[in-house]
Amino acid sequence: MFKKIILLLVIVAIATTSCHEDFLETKPTDAISSGDALASAENMALILNGLHRLLYAQPQTMLSGGDSYRSGNHYWVPLGDNLAGGIIHSARANNLGWQDDAQWISHNQETSRTTKQLWYQRYHIIASANAIINKAAEGTIPEDAKFKEIIGQAYSYRAYAYLSLVQHYAKGYLIGNPESDPGVPLLFASEAPFTSAPRSTVKEIYDQCMSDIDAAISYFDGATPRPTGNAFDKSQLNIDVAYGLKARIALNMGEWRTAADAAVMARQNYPIMDKDDYYSGFNTTLLPEVIWGSNVITTETTYFRSYFYLMSNTFNGSQVRNNPKIMDKRLYAQIPDTDYRKGLFLKDAPNSNTSASNGEGGWDNNTNPLYTTEEEFDAEIDRLASVYGWTSSHNTHPYMHVKMRNKAPGTTDPDDIILMRSSEMYLIEAEAEAMLGNIEAAQNALKPLGEERDSAYDVTMYDTKEKLMEHIKFQRALELWGEGFLYTDKIRWDEGIDHAADGGSGASAGLYQSGFQQDKPSVNDEWIFKIPQEEIDANPNLGPGDQN
Structure with missing residues (x-):
């Protein structure tokens, strides 16, 4: 099921970086060999740039099992809150399957886009990381500081992808029997046909994650440091990212000492944001707290597939205008008035949407005693639009958030993840x-x-x-x-x-x-997510009995 992975990522990398134009001049785009891609550390950096972009790119159609309805982590990052009920939809809306996931009628279907695309995107990351890791094992390229950086990133990517897969397609480590619960298949191949092993146990997958991330940390020690000062730099994985991933892996295994120590190492160079930064919209990797993030380039026109389309109440899309995302009222009630995070959730925003799912939209259904006249109700709607930059077509709703706000509110411009x-x-x-x-x-x-x-x-x-x-x-x-x-x-x-x-x-x-x-x-x-039926049908090491 995994075809032309390296080829695709090298093409993406070349398009992204505009480097190595000789490839484009001397070879057709469908004839770039894996040998060329893996010939030097410089060329391998193109594969990594392709992986950085694959995390968020709209053209997931390039991937086996992909289509244009998902744009990588634009969808997968906020899915964790959407699926678990942390972000709350206030009304029905055009949704690309976003409300299907909130309704639990997608991730538990073996033919859904959610189950297929998360699976294939993460395995493409693994197969591409394998190419670098396997080449390094040959010993034909000197392990200088630059090459160590590249190998460290490859091991980090593989750990990241396996962790994502085992957390979604298998039972939780601490709530099951990790020694015997089925995990996901291990894949170490870097060339077609990319045949995987059968499903390994949950513990074996977590052990692989830990082994990979320890290898990454070892390679990063003595590697070229990650540059600073540019938003794109935070897209590169470094030793701090590796320690952060190790902390996540260990936390979910219940390896508490390892988790605590790795978390301390990860955060050393990233001071806690102050109120001004916290209120700035969470739309750039340049925020001082950000250890790792995707710098979404402006030419990547994710538009109505973006994180901010799904999450931000200031994005100019129908899914947002008709359906402001709100905070759980029970969580809001716990926030002290002295906590400035409370100000990013607008408890008293008027309910302007006559199609709101609570049936309280519009002035005629107003229950908030703050607004004694329709003029006051409408004036507050206008005031909020002027403060936060959304359009007159955007609805408002009590408890709506303004935490994630696109840099150009009221537009469809892409922003960082x-x-x-x-x-x-x-x-x-x-x-x-x-x-x-x-x-x-x-x-x-x-x-x-x-x-x-x-x-x-x-x-x-x-x-x-x-x-x-x-x-x-x-x-x-x-x-x-x-x-x-x-x-x-x-x-x-x-x-x-x-x-x-x-x-x-x-x-x-x-x-x-x-x-x-x-x-x-x-x-x-x-x-537990269903394994894509396409994978069950195509993978000789999986059968109907392997379905979750």
């Missing part, structure tokens, strides 16, 4: 220390982040493991809202979805359907 921040690393360290019973160490990990965000923050209130874990869950839900972590968090914590509990989230049962309530992952295999 943030993949890893230092705040996540503080929270990983805190959770790991709490799980180890190290109360003071967990408090110390939380303190810098909490005190920056909340002027009245007092970490000493959380003086037991149980209190700490409840607070860490709150902090992750708030700090990382919309950044895609809730799905894997719920699996790790073995928590279900219940939009009706405790006064309700604000989601509509009629809109959310099966996604309105789901039992916890340890007793509910609906959390």
